[in-house]
Amino acid sequence: MATTTASITLSSSDLLSDNLSLSATMNLYQNGTTATGLDECNYHRAHIPTGTSFDLIQDSAALSEDASYVYIILKNTDVTDYVKISINSEEIGRLYAGDWLFMPWDNDLTDTEAATDPSGNDSSIEIQAYTHEAVIEYALFHNGETLLTSADS
Amino acid sequence: MATTTATITISSSDIMDSPISISNTSTLYTAGTNTGISETTGLGRKKFADNSNIVLLDGGLTSGIAADVTADKSAKVYLKNMNDRGDGTKYVNILLAAVEIGRLYGGDWMFIPWCAASGKDIEFTASDTTETTLEYTCFYE
Numbered sequence: 190m191a192t193t194t195a196s197i198t199l200s201s202s203d204l205l206s207d208n209l210s211l212s213a214t215m216n217l218y219q220n221g222t223t224a225t226g227l228d229e230c231n232y233h234r235a236h237i238p239t240g241t242s243f244d245l246i247q248d249s250a251a252l253s254e255d256a257s258y259v260y261i262i263l264k265n266t267d268v269t270d271y272v273k274i275s276i277n278s279e280e281i282g283r284l285y286a287g288d289w290l291f292m293p294w295d296n297d298l299t300d301t302e303a304a305t306d307p308s309g310n311d312s313s314i315e316i317q318a319y320t321h322e323a324v325i326e327y328a329l330f331h332n333g334e335t336l337l338t339s340a341d342s
Numbered sequence: 343m344a345t346t347t348a349t350i351t352i353s354s355s356d357i358m359d360s361p362i363s364i365s366n367t368s369t370l371y372t373a374g375t376n377t378g379i380s381e382t383t384g385l386g387r388k389k390f391a392d393n394s395n396i397v398l399l400d401g402g403l404t405s406g407i408a409a410d411v412t413a414d415k416s417a418k419v420y421l422k423n424m425n426d427r428g429d430g431t432k433y434v435n436i437l438l439a440a441v442e443i444g445r446l447y448g449g450d451w452m453f454i455p456w457c458a459a460s461g462k463d464i465e466f467t468a469s470d471t472t473e474t475t476l477e478y479t480c481f482y483e
Contacts, residue, residue, distance in 0.1 A: 191357035197453055199420060199479075201346035204382060209346065211385065211479075213422055213451045220445075222430045230357055256445060260352060262366055269374045271416075274455065279441045280462065282455025285416050287368045291350055292452040293436065293444025312442070328352070328364070 190226040193217040193330060195258065195291060219332050220256040227256065230330045237272065237316055237323040245327065246314040249334040252296040257331040259314060262289035264324040272323045275315040294329070343378040346370045346481060348418070348453060372483040373415040381410065383480045387424075391473040395437070395465055399480060402460025410482065413459040417482035421464075422451040424475040432472055437465040445469075456480065 196214040217227045237243060246259060263272055265286040274281045274290065277298060284290060296312045316325070352364040370379040390396060398421075402413065411417050423434050425448035433445040436452065439461055446452060456464065468474050 191354055193352065193354035193357050193362070195451075196351045197420070197451060198349040199346070199453075200349075201344055204344035204346050204378075204380065204481075205384075211420070215450050218427070218430060218447070220430065220447075223427065224430075226357075228357060230362070232362070256447065258444075260350070260364065262368075268371065268376050271374070273457075276438065276443060277441045279438050280457045280459070281438055281443070282418075282457045283373070283414070283416060284455055285371060285373065287366075288416070288418075288455065289348070289350055289366055289368055290452075290454045291352075292454050293446055293450060295435070295442055295444045297442040330357075 191228040192226050197291070217258055217330050218256060220254070227330045227332055229333055230328060232328040234326045237318040237325060239318045239320070239322060242275070242315050242317040244313040245316040246329055248296045248298070248311040248313045250296070251333050251335040252331055254295065255332050257294045257329060258291065259294045259327065259329055260289065260291045261325060261327040263287065264326060265321065267321060270320045270323065272319065272325065273317045276312055277310055344380045345378050350453070370418055370481050371416065379416070379481045379483055381482050385477060385479045388476045388478070389473060390468070391471050393468045393471050395467045397463045397465050398476070398478060399456070399464040401458045401462040411458040411480065412483055414457055415483050417456045417458050417480060418453065419456045419464060419480045420451065420453050420478060421446065422477045423448055424477055431469070433469050434474060434476065435467045435469070437467065439463060458482070
């Protein structure tokens with residue numbers, strides 16, 4: 190199994206009266222294991238036009254009740270550009286130019302629509318760009334997802 | 343104004359044929375500016391032995407520290423489950439309002455933007471009643 194690590198460092202010399210220096214490192218393990226690494230991932234770069242909320246990471250039944258992790262960064266450089274990140278229409282927050290997020294993700298909601306239909310209530314991670322087209326990079330580390338059956342085979 | 347940075351590194355030598363090495367640093371600015379965020383809740387620690395739903399950061403409050411977090415700006419939240427991983431079956435569900443975001447197993451951390459609007463609380467529910475410790479901080483304007 191693969192070994193994947195994610196580390197964060199938060200630091201500031203002038204936010205508080207003393208230095209802020211916080212670091213953490215984690216291994217990306219499968220649910221219900223002591224130390225078996227996730228061994229699947231998707232890593233993308235995309236341009237997101239303004240005006241519409243899109244499903245960025247589609248829900249998948251195989252990702253339910255499991256350990257998955259999402260990384261998203263907004264690569265724009267204009268400080269007024271941002272994207273809203275949401276799940277099931279609940280806005281998590283805004284990534285401004287240069288901001289990134291890293292979070293666990295569980296496909297918790299049962300989608301009543303077809304897998305190709307984004308209209309149902311689901312746990313898909315949604316994104317909407319504001320001000321200008323957003324250039325993002327994002328990754329999903331997971332333990333297997335349900336692929337769609339080819340319709341034209 | 344303060345300069346606060348958040349650096350992430352994700353690396354793996356064997357999840358794909360070629361190594362993955364993602365590294366980025368962001369400076370925490372107020373919304374739509376290059377002025378540094380100058381407020382924080384500080385680093386907090388919460389112990390609990392309860393598997394009911396608990397509000398960690400209450401969006402839209404009219405008093406208390408969370409009331410200072412201006413909604414729909416550029417607040418950021420860091421959370422870490424300080425427990426040991428154990429057998430990998432114990433975790434804390436992290437929710438935004440009633441919507442589950444994902445699971446933090448022992449040793450896991452997350453760093454997300456937070457809209458902090460009314461009702462957009464950051465909540466958690468443990469998988470059982472094992473004593474669990476969370477560390478958290480919020481940077482905001």
